[in-house]
Amino acid sequence: MSLTRTLIDVRPLRTSPVFRRLLIGRTVSVLGSFMTMVTVMFQVWDTTHSTVWSGAVGLAQAVPLVVVGLFAGSWADRGDRRRIFLAATVGQAVCSLLLAVQGFTGGVPVAGVLVLVAAQSSFGAVGGPAAGVFLPRLLPREQVAAGLALNQVTAQAGMLVGPALGGLLLGWTSVGVCYLVDALTFVCAFYGAFGLPALPPEGEPARPGLHGVLDGLRFLTRHRVVRGALITDLAATVLSMPVSLFPLINAERFGGDPRTLGLFLSALAVGGVAASAFSGSVTRLARPGLVMLCGATAWGVALALFGLMTRPWPALALLVAAGAADALSVVSRATIVQTRTPDALLGRVTAAEQIVGQAGPHLGNLRGGLVAGWTSGATALVTGGLLCVLAVAYVGASTPELRKGPTGGP
Template identity: 85%
Template sequence: MSLARTLVDVRPLRTSPVFRRLLIGRTASILGTFMTVVTVMFQVWDLTHSTVWSGAVGLAQALPLMVVGLFAGSWADRGDRRRIFLVATVGQAVCSLLLAVQGFTGGVPVPGILALVAAGSCFGAVGGPAAGVFVPRLLPKDQVAAGLALNQVTAQAMMLLGPALGGLFLGWFGIGVCYLIDALSFGLSFYGAFGLPKLPPEGEPSRAGLHGVLDGLRFLAGHRVVRGALITDLAATLLAMPMSLFPLINEERFGGNPRTLGLFLSAVAVGGVTATGLSGWVTRLARPGAVMLCGAAVWGAALALFGFTSSAWVGLGLLVVAGAADSVSVLSRTTIVQTRTPDALLGRVTAAEQIVGQAGPHLGNLRGGLVAGWTSGATALITGGLLCVLAVAYVATSTPELRDGATAEPE
């Protein structure tokens, strides 16, 4: 296989100027968002020195996505997705601008800061399902997976760069400037989407309110391939999410060295960025379901093996493998969802995928912490990884069309 076919497929950047502008705006917005994540955590801790309030930051970000998400998906399937995304982007920019104002002026209590974070997350929950239709509507079918890979590799790069820049800018300029940069980044996101054509749903629009939400859930329950893809993601995150276990594993096996802990956290991200950067061969394959299942199984197996090792270097290697496998699995899952869901339902299904992606890791970290409290960090990691492999094997055997089928027309 040639190097050009191994590296991430950049055809969408050459063939679609609209996609190119959209990707630039999205990348800037993600960078600003991760700078704000660090800034909010720093500000709340600086004001309270309370782990309870620090934990509330995560809830303020995640709960609106879960509560608003499905209804937002139904809304996205009734109207012009472009307009909905632009409105949501303006809302997020306003929330970031208000955070910047309080950062410069001070005096806002912590609940007020969290309320602004939650409001921004609500707008994000609305914009996410609307944006879920952009790639399959803008690109030819044979470039959809490549477009999703470009989205993923830029997002992962910003996940690495954003917190580091956030920390530097906090030290140099203070919290107000970091929030202001995030607000400006939404301006680039708005510019990227402004040139899109109107994107009303193709087919029958969603019914209003709860009826539309239930229609989306019925589709998920009845479509075996899409349902299997989301269940696989839940198996990987709910059963095997390792982040909450890293400090305990580091203490149990590696003497509690903070530098080792930092490398553990970075190794997963490095594996993910590397795999996505070399995803050209993945996006050109015609069996994303099989790739997704293999990736999720390798993720679980690598984490289980990490629980057994007493060598820091071997452990880091296993975490790089786990991060790479997870990245390939996520890319393949997103490709399945985007290409097997009818356009008229894509907002609701994207909202469900967004909820799974947000809730699964949080619940998985909680599961790992509880099991570790009853046993040990290594036991929690090993059992979680093995359960993930078993769950993925069950999905593979019970859903042959996911395992064997090529990416096909929406059913």
């Protein structure tokens, strides 16, 4: 196999100027979002020195994604997705501007900061399902997986670079400047999407309110392939998410060295970037179901083995492997969702995928912490990884459509 076919497939960048502009805007915006994440955490801790308030930051981000996301998909399936995304982007930018104002003035209590964080997360929950329709409508079907891989590699790169840039900017300037920079990055996202054509739903628009939400849920329960894709993601995150266990494992096995802990957090992202950069052969394979199942299984195996490691370098290598497997699984799951869901339902299904992607890791970190409290960090990792493998094996056995080549049918 040639190196060209192994490297990430860049055909969408060559063939679609609209996608190219959209990707650039999204990349800049993701970078700003990770910078803001660090800035909010720093400001809240610096103001309160309270772990409770620091934990509330994650809650302020996650709850709106779940609550608003349930209805956002229905809204996206009733109107022009382009306009909805642009309006949501403006809302996020305004929230960043208000965060910048309070950062410069210093007159807003921490609760007010969290309200702004929750408002920005709510706008993100609205924009996400609307953006979920972009790639299937802009790219040929055979290039959708490649477009998703390009999105993934830029997101992983933002996860690596964004927090570091946020920390440097905080050291050089102030929280107000960091928030202001984030607000400016939303201008790039707005520009990237502004040139899109109108994207109303193809087919019957969603029914208003709860009826539309229930229609989307009924589709998920009946479509075996899409349902299997989301269950696989839940198995990988809820049963074996390792991040909350890193400090404990670091203390149990590696002397509590903060440098080792930092490397644990980076290793997953390094693996994700590497796998996405060399995803060309996988995205061209046109078997996203099989790739997703294999990737989720490899994630569970790598994390179970990580729980047994007593030396740092093999442990880091396993985390890199886990991050790589997860990245390929995520791209494949998104490919299944976006190519097997009718356009008229895609906003609602993307919203469900967004909720699973956001809530799953939080629940997984909670599960890991509880099991570790009863037993040990190693036990929580090993049992979680094995449970993930068993759950994925069950999904693969009960959903043969995911194993047998191009996904189709219910």
